[in-house]
Amino acid sequence: MALIALRDLGVATPRPLFQNLTLNIGPGDRLGLVAANGAGKSTLLRCLAGRAEPDAGSVVLSRGTRLGFVEQDLPPGLLGLSLSEALRRALPPAGRAQEEWRVGAVLDEFATPEELRERPLAALSGGWQRLALLARAWIAAPDVLLLDEPTNHLDLEKIALLEGWIAGPASRTPMVVASHDRGFLDACTNRTLFLRPGTSRLYAHPYGAARGLLAEDDAAEERRQLRDAKEIHRLRRNAGELRNIGVNSGSDLLQKKSMQLRDRADRLEATLRPLHAERPGSIRLASRGTHAKVLVAIRDLVVATPEGQPLFRIARLDIRQGDRLVLLGRNGAGKSQFIQLLRRATAEPVAGVQVSPSLILGHAAQGMAHLPEGRTPHEVIAAHAGIGDGRAIALLAGAGIDAEAQRRPIARLSPGQKARLGLLVLRLAAPNFYLLDEPTNHVDIPGQEQLEEELLAQGATCVLVSHDRRFVEAVGTRFLLIEDGRVREKEGG
Ligand SMILES: Nc1ncnc2c1ncn2[C@@H]1O[C@H](COP(=O)(O)OP(=O)(O)OP(=O)(O)O)[C@@H](O)[C@H]1O
Ligand SMILES: [Mg+2]
Incomplete structure (x- = not known):
């Protein structure tokens, strides 16, 4: 029922x-x-x-x-x-x-x-x-x-x-x-x-x-269409030949037969549909190199709530080039606070955090909250140095944001489109150190897989929070578990 x-x-x-x-x-x-x-x-x-x-x-x-x-x-x-x-x-x-x-x-x-x-x-x-x-x-x-x-x-x-x-x-x-x-x-x-x-x-x-099964069906559909396209071509060619012979020999029968062949070709052609192409746009990163081995050195750091209540303490932690440090722990454990603190340390001195001078930060806040909601994707991208109007349109389309959505305030994008915009902004920053707070939230599956591939291919250094098991397993190299006010590094995700 x-x-x-x-x-x-x-x-x-x-x-x-x-x-x-x-x-x-x-x-x-x-x-x-x-x-x-x-x-x-x-x-x-x-x-x-x-x-x-x-x-x-x-x-x-x-x-x-x-x-x-x-x-x-x-x-x-x-x-x-x-x-x-x-x-x-x-x-x-x-x-x-x-x-x-x-x-x-x-x-x-x-x-x-x-x-x-x-x-x-x-x-x-x-x-x-x-x-x-x-x-x-x-x-x-x-x-x-x-x-x-x-x-x-x-x-x-x-x-x-x-x-x-x-x-x-x-x-x-x-x-x-x-x-x-x-x-x-x-x-x-x-x-x-x-x-x-x-x-x-x-x-x-x-x-x-x-x-x-979908992949098999799509492949079968593609083969069928290819076969049909060949058949249509063959029918039309035969029809043409028959018509010529019919006209030359004055045979109505052959001309009629030629018409029938052409009809068959037309009917077959009408069944052809454009093949579905997944066009979610691609997620790319661009990373800059650095000679620094240790990008961030933490000694005796207390991470606290915005009201100043201590959440946990890190005695010693070095984030080396190529580390992809995954922060694990419950909602509310302080993962986002830690990310915020690291971000602050890249801009101003923070006691307990030593940041390499060569570090260039790429930051994506939770829910891409750092993006200006009232502006359009096009305005945000075109405002980057050296990117004109046309290039902004192409970059956005390539990232999966269609022309109509490019001119709409960010507040009215679908959440996944907003996430894709945030990742495009990240790419334009060409960082050598990424702080990513739930970057795959709302991102579709092809997008997640591309982000995984990009982080791996670039050998990116990052600190990230994600609750997506597959994503974390694919990209993480180190795992820091924050639990009951304590921090410990654990083997594997
Ligand atoms: N508030 C809005 N105003 C105008 N258009 C919108 C708004 N929200 C979404 N759209 C458009 O409607 C279309 C469908 O959006 P929808 O939110 O249903 O997609 P979705 O598959 O749920 O995406 P996501 O994976 O990002 O959640 C998109 O092209 C989007 O740009
Ligand atoms: Mg949706």
Whole structure:
């Protein structure tokens, strides 16, 4: 029985995103939604949730179906509410007073520490903010969950918690999940929809297996089209020859036969569709060399909260050229504070941190928060020395930001497009030392793989925070675990 039925669904604004989507979502379905940044995953989820109107087709919910929708970004209106209050307000107004006990029950289900429950969402880590959205959706007892990149900002422990929750309490609730997290998709989905502007493709497998099948299907389609193109050419040539012979010999039969061949060629040609080309744009880095062996030397450094409360102390740490130091630890352990402190040390003296004079910093803040939201990508890139108007357009297009999005304020880019812009700015800085705070958040899978390759190929030196297991395993050379106010280096991720 379908709880949600999509019929010929299509969205063509601001550009063709998807079309002719027909599928059912019913009991047992765990549908992973996979596509490049800006391809329309969030748009599709918003159509399913009734928050956006498709340009074509329909979304039909079976009677009484309640949807729980977890958006990709925290709605600003919630920031001032405490965690408990945010959940309370998600209860249906009619029975709110009687149902209030469920706030505590749901927070227990997500293993929420007592001290966080009355704190405003604005003061919670990104990971807890995301779990708050999930809890808000869950408390209203949805029949189907729509999750837009649920693992973003979650630390490894919380990803495990989320996976356990999906396999446990939420195991009977069908889900549609947009995600770029390969490990999570494999663990939590059983169907995969690759969203495409032409023909989207649906597989009854989790991401990894589906990706293999997609590659085979794309290759088979390419071979079929090549074969058909040859056949069309052959039919047209034969038709031409027959027509000439027919005209010369005055044979109506041959001329008719020639027409038939030409018709066949036309019909075959009409079945050819442009092959889907993944055009997410490429992520490139440019790094500068340095002769310094040790780029940053840390001796007896205390990392503290912005209010000055000590978080942890590092007795001794040398970051050498080629080190890719991964900071591991829970949300709120102080990883971002450490990154901020290192960043400050590259600009001004900081006690306990010795920075090589040859160090050139490339910094990407969490959520690319350092980008000016009110300006357009084009303005930001064109403002770089030596980059004119035309070059800015080409650079942005090459990074996967289409012409229309280039002229839109950064605040109105999709989160993945914003991340790609942040990485392009990084490339233009040509640094020799990278500070990256969750650089792959929101970045699509091809983009993540390119960033991995680039960091490795450039032998980049970096300190990075990431909760993406595959990414960390691929790029990390050293791992620093920050736990309960202590820091220790551990072997492997
Ligand atoms: N606020 C907005 N105003 C105008 N256009 C937008 C806005 N947000 C997104 N778009 C455009 O709509 C298209 C689809 O965006 P959508 O957010 O659905 O993509 P997505 O697949 O979810 O991307 P991501 O992987 O970055 O989350 C993109 O081309 C994007 O540029
Ligand atoms: Mg999105």
